[in-house]
Amino acid sequence: MKIRITIAAMLVAGLALTAGAATAQKRAPSAGDTPRAFVQPTEGFDHERREVMIPMRDGVKLHTVILVPKGAHHAGILLTRTPYDATGMTSLAPSGTLAAVLDGYDNAPDVVVGGGYIRVVQDVRGKYGSEGDYVMNRPLAGTPLNPGKVDHSTDTYDTIDWLVKHVPESNGRVGIIGISYDGFLPLMALINPHPALKVAVPMNPMVDGWNGDDWFHNGAFRQQNLPYMLEQEASRDNSVKWWSNYRDEYDLYLSAGSAGALAKSRGLDQTGFWTKVAQHPAYDDYWQQQAMDRILAERPLTVPTLLVHSLFDQEDIHGAVAVWQALKDTDGAGNLKLAIGPWNHGQQIHEASALGPIKWGQDTGLWFRRHVLAPFLAQYLVDGAPKADLARVTAFETGTNAWRRLADWGAAPTQRLYLKPGAALGFAPATDPAQTVDYVSDPAKPVPFRARPILPVGYEGELTWPNWLVDDQREASGRTDVVSFTTPVLTAPVKISGKPMVHLTAATSGTDADWVVKLIDVYPDQVAGDKAMGGYQLAIAMDIFRGRYRESPSVAKPVAADTPLLYRFALPDANHVFLPGHRIMVQVQSSWFPLYDRNPQRFVPNIMFARPGDYVKATQRITVAGPDGSYIALPVVGAAAD
Template structure:
């Protein structure tokens, strides 16, 4: 009791530090605090080891890298993924001691097979050093820093295959990734490291003006505004500004131009947003960023599987275009094409392998992709495994619900194919046929105040519908007076299309600018006893937009001469489909696809991002039929029996 009284007395008269010292206590506040920096939640009996490294690049910048190594691994191959989406998050979804359960779904086959799995934050994102540049140009006229995503991949791989750094590896690397991560794969293929033995770019952004991500044929995908804010507002992920009410159709329409939308939300403070606005045409910037041109100039010998979803709502152009340019360079021997029945990056979600929107497949196409295609392909080239027997082209037949193994692609095209394209003509009274009809025209009023929605209202970009909107029922728009609909009689025989359709529209407008949207649609029979909701369904198998000011030149836009017939010819997304007997073929033509794409004011202005409210005016558009200006779609029609083209 006497000692307690002494302490209490000291507490009343001495400062706190002196009191602690007198009581025999030690300070607990130390440099570094309570976060040690080397905490690892994995249990000791885990079947893999997690390593975190800062790998140096040639300019001294270090990139954060997560490496999972199976315990006991020896001469194991490496699979690398370079991402702007947080390498740490890929392997912190669970603390499972079993590697196959610790990795994301898309990596489970690699984990089962004993691969070393590597994820890396790209330059300037999350834990990596350096500056982040959206779609960083390759070293050249647009990039004088000496470093790009290709050199960073090269330096990373050089570090990984060094036995002193990763003694468990066999020195062989495969690279894979979807969307932006697919783009980093393509960039690594421009001048690849010798250790890269196999690659699989899935839905890569290759030409961001023509058909990937930011623009499609000059029409701006304003749905990307939130993504730009999230990706560039912070090194990790930033908050996007509120869009307002639930219906984004109303939100974007009330805002005015895409430029007004961004300015009202502070996006004009973001360098990349400003750069988009400054380069609305296909100028030297977009041409310099186009990776297909760089691939053509630097065709690699790395065995590569180009993966293109047939209903990719974001990047529906890049993989197929890359395949085309490499084929033209004589590189079919090491380049393979895969056309899957998926939306953008759907290959990373096993729970939707049997369906896309309303479409149901007879098997889990995504399980088949990873188990039967990707893993054997990587094993062949990274482990001297048995031949994967991957054909030149693996394409899903979306009309007959089956995979097809083909020796070539496309089966029909404008030149150089075994079959030419076949025109199907827009006809009078909404008819559609393979013979041109009499001259005539169909007029409609395109009103920017009442744009045609891309998806039935209300449109909300957060409700998940964007993932499958391309498969939505087009009956929602069929009855609108500003949507021109043409369809065949009920088919008595099947019609197969395998290739890239070409829209070829002749039209005149009372405006001086305008957009054209063309859809090729499979119209289902009116009744379906097994799936009643699919009775009469209108499924778009190919859909694309074209900004009229670029009809003569993508680089140098020009006003449309009011009242004069002009030709608008542009490619649609690739198809591999059979229109069955009892179905119809339909073509729809319209002038907007909103709010997915920004509105065209239909009055020519130098830059649509800066269009004023007074520039948005209704215009009467007349689609020409027959005669010397027959509007049509060139379809890749081929015989139904393609057994001769099948790979064995």
């Protein structure tokens, strides 16, 4: 095709070149095409973004993102402190709207935007844009674990003090909210709260790393958290990544041998926290002095606080309820509330109508945010907001799938559910003389904690980790190293509300042993309208106990071989109704791999550094009849009958 150039076209081109030259003259000279400092136009944005470095009392400055809604006046401030990148948490979509840029972890954007809050997210010291050094869950200042003068309590105080003086759009009232590590930080803020801190919402908080949150469960080490430890501590910005040559985590951890050997192979011995964990496998002063339920129990609760607990929290299933139990009887001012939902870790701020294959019949996350979280925050942060109509405890009841308003939590009477001969289970004890059920536990073939291939802990890519607590337990019940006990089909509902307590009488041919106990709801063989749930074995509460801590959690001792001994430990809290037509099952096993490191079953001083020759088979014997028969004390609040 021929090209014609007219005089008019030449004139237009000349004018364009002239205009372009004028524009270019306005730009600062540069060696390349990228400006030295790009200024983002914000026309059409519904908020203003400010990034500041807030000074702490020791001179360290913390990177803080402040998002102020356009036209905000006398607005409350909602603060989150995090080790997970404040910039990333407030830039989650290329958008000019708060609802989009906050659409992710910790933010509950519908609550933030709906409440008109000034949103503040801050990097904790030593992470991402903040100055200073990083310490995992930095302990309280002025204690043997932290002889310095700063901690997360002081940093929160100094941050709030700066915000109320330098954010003129605020009404001087601040709330703090967060999930997991970011839920631990609101608990720290309660220790010496700033007067402007008016409300706190710790959701799924890390509270006691040894007793049932991230690092140990009753002495058994959660070794699948090694990648988190590495990535969180090896660099300021989490740029150092864990690596694996295996598709299946089961193969990775089994080939490594011990947790200590795997940690060393990835360079974790260069980091501070792994070193401390490896030196403190028992519940000694290192862990006890950091347990937030113990710390808070020594102080009055002066800030209205909503603890949020998830019944299927795959990471921090201990913490929120532990704080509730520590504070509920001393809360004369009525500052403490508890919300319990059928969620995994942090699911309450997302769509939550189901968890894996389990359907709740409603979006439980939306209900919680609308009816509990939003009114609770508004009462203390929004001018003229009405008092929230909240029960002391708001709890979702699984099985019936309904919300309940409760006056208390953890006070239900218990009823014994006995393990019986013939794989039976019931509320009446066996009349047989003492009997045992035996199985062989082989550390070379540990019981997988879920169906293989077992994928890494994570929230990106193939998203399977968040749902493992609702996996079908039929995968385990068919193994010869797992023993199961089952009730007849229920003719009346059995309602439990609280913490089941295991009373397991067992012997081992070794000198150490792990005991995993699972309380399971077995669905009918056919479920009308939901074919996939036929015969499903849904775990309601399950946990592990390391035998060396039978006498004391703070001192490891060998187990007397071939001697029936009582192992008593709690399972996570449940609020569940076993419906007519269902059955109740209890499973017992001696490994839960690779989530927890293998017990060698021969006593060694520190299991994390067990050598290949330390791992031996053991015969386990569960007493299921007689005066010392095993049972679970269920917190029954409804009918229970054989």
